[in-house]
Amino acid sequence: MTNELIILGLALLTILLYKWSQRIRKHPLPPGPTAYPIVGCLPQMVRNKPVFRWMYNYMQTFKTEIACFRLGSVHVITVTSPQLARQFLKENDAVFSSRPETMSSRLTSNGYLTAVLTPAGDQWQKMKRIVVSEVLKNDVYQSLHAKRCEEADHLIRYVYNRCQQNGILSVRETAQLYCGGLIRKLVFGERFFGCGMEDGGQGVEEEKHMDALWTILLHTYGFAISDYVPFLEVFDLDGHNKIVTNALACMKKYQDPRIDKRVEMWRNGTRDKEDDILDILINLKDSNKDPLLSAQEIKAQVNEILLAAIDNPASAVEWALAEMMIEPSLLDLASKELDEVVGRERLVQESDLPQLNFIKACVKEAFRLHPVAPFNLPHVSTVDSVVSGYHIPKGSHVLLSRPGLGRNPKTWDDPLKFKPQRHTGQVLLHDPQLRILSFSTGLRGCPAIKLGSTMVTMLLARLVQGFSWTASSHTSLAHLVQSGSHMLLAQPLIAHVTPRLDSQLYQQIS
Ligand code: HEM
Known part of the structure; x- marks a missing residue:
């Protein structure tokens, strides 16, 4: 009787599964270019660089907000509408909560040991929990306040020194000095890996470290053929493997010996007080009081934390300042807000940031109009599913277009205009409704909204409060355009700066 019941149950299950798969197959794939047998659209992908522009052009030509590009056997689903994006990341969050296995993400995460690049599973859950509840928890955020303040002051010191020289400054380098210095300080307790420059700028070690980070960022999920x-x-047909391997070796050259040394210091008792994120990662213990993380896990997670902290804030502030220099009335409005909220007798502090809604609106507008990357990090579907009437096969890579969402004409009036005034009230930089893709949302959403928002807002606020900005003779504002191959400004923004505040204020922090 029991056997008969089991057989009956299995038969019913088979019928149900069959009907379900028939229902799914009834739905078409999203529209996409003709795919050849086996290779799919790979020949077109190889011919059309940068790949993201080829994808955007296809979607524009065929007026579709969702498309399917079959690359090899992988269905790559691109999406440009917030409404569709919500169907993937909100309504079907769990289904689309994995990440692809690719060459660059495997190398960077040292075989998927980390929180950002690792496909869904136990290791991702372990590391995400650690990042959320150990590294980014409120107590740690408070305890790192002094370090964040030191870097905000160092930013002012550096720009002021440049004013004393010829007043010509690369905003890109300055933003990287702040973001790189800050995250190195939070993780390793030190701003510079070397001595830095006399004026406070990045030394050769930081420049190399930063170049390596950007190289990895630009190649992660960078449409390598082997993906x-x-x-x-x-x-290594497109050379990506060599490029990423070399960049990682450069990062590790600076980071790994520091991590090994710190592990040893805790082991031999020459360090006994936690002072930064590295200490926290080293001291985590499992239920047997053994170290929770191996040295390999710590090194890989440190890689990711550094990568996660640099590109979005640095690029957003460079773009925001460029737009504000093109339209100086925006700079006036931002300075006026700082004068009203903070005054001119002291430098802006973190406690002021919630009230700086115009500054935040400028950052948010830069995230909307000039996102640092063409797509969000890919999400991978764990089962066959149907979204908006389309069949999305298991294993598809879902790419939300960041400019597609942020510039969507159905969501935004005058979408191509930099208009911070469109963000009113208490401005928040994240948008769970995905009308802008800044921190994303859901299971794979960014857990560092607070830290990221503080970093980027403080960077812009200090630059605008402390200095007056005009285009240098090296920069024609009419030529401030996006690069052809990525989303950054084609040329670094070079500006002329002069101090805006009383000289005593700058001297106090020198
Ligand atoms: C302004 C700064 C930042 C922005 C705009 C930003 C944005 C993002 C975005 C768009 C994602 C991908 C979300 C998705 O896949 O749907 C992400 C993921 C992530 N970010 Fe951030 N991020 C910032 C800073 C940071 C910082 C400083 C950390 C440091 C700890 C961090 C940690 C992470 C982690 C761990 C994930 C992966 C979550 C997962 O895959 O489960 N982010 N971030």
Whole structure:
């Protein structure tokens, strides 16, 4: 009787599964370019660089907000509308909560040991929990306040020194000095890996470290051929493997000896007080009081924390200042807000940031109009599903277009205009409704909204409060355009700066 019941149950299950798969197959794939057998659209992908522009152009030509590009055997689903984006990341969050396995993400996460790049599973859950509840928890955020203040002051010191020289400044380098210095300080307790420059600028070690970080950022999920046909990885047809391997070696050259040394200090008792994120990661214990993380896990997670902290804030502030220099009335409005909220007798502090709604609106507008990357990090579907009437096969890579969402004409009036005034009231930089993709949302959403928002708002607020900005003779504002190959300004923004506040204020922090 029991056996008969089991057989009956299995038969019913089979019928149900069959009906369900029939229902799914009834739905078409999203529209997309013709795919050849086996290779799919890979030949078009290889011919059309940068790949993201080819994808955008296809979607624009065929007036579709969702498309499917079959690359090898992988269905890459691109989305440009907030309404569709919500269907993926809110309504079907759990289904789309994995990440792809690719060459660059595997190398950077040291075989998927980390929180950002690791596909869904136990290791991702372990590391995400650690990042959320140990690294980013409120107590730690408070305890790192003094370090954040030191870097905000160092920013002013550096720009002021440049004013004393010729007043010509690369905003890109300055933003990287702040973001790189801050995250190195939070993780390793030190701003510079070397001695830095006499004027407070980055030394050769930081420049190399930062170049390596950007190289990895630009190549992670960078449409390498082997991401879609893994057995071709050994041939490294597009050279991505070599580029990423070299950049990682450079990062590790500076980071790993510091991590090894710190582990040893805790082991031999020459360090006994936690002072930064590295100490926290080293001291985590499992239920047997053994170290929770291996040295390999710590090194890989440190890589990711550094990568996560640099690109979004640095690029947003460079773009925001460029737009504000093109339209100086915006700079006036921002300075006026700082004068009203903070005054001119002291420098802006973190406690002021909630009230700086115009400054935050400028940052938010930069996130909306000039996101640092063409797509959000990919989400991978863990089962076959149907979204908006389309069949989305298991294993599809879902790419939300960041400018597609932020510039969507159905959501935003005059979408191509930099208009911070459109963000009113208490401005928050994240948008769970995905009308802007800043921190994203859901299971794979960014857990560092507070830290990220503080970093980027403080950077812009200090630059605008402390200094007056005009285009230098090196920069024609008419030529402030996006690069053809990525989303940054084609040329670094070079500006002329002069101090805005009483000289005593700058001297106090020198
Ligand atoms: C302004 C600064 C930042 C912005 C705009 C930002 C934005 C993002 C975005 C768009 C994602 C991908 C979300 C998705 O896949 O849907 C992400 C993921 C993530 N971010 Fe951030 N981020 C920032 C700073 C940071 C910082 C400083 C950390 C440091 C700890 C961090 C940690 C993470 C982690 C751990 C994830 C992966 C979550 C997961 O895959 O489960 N982010 N971030």
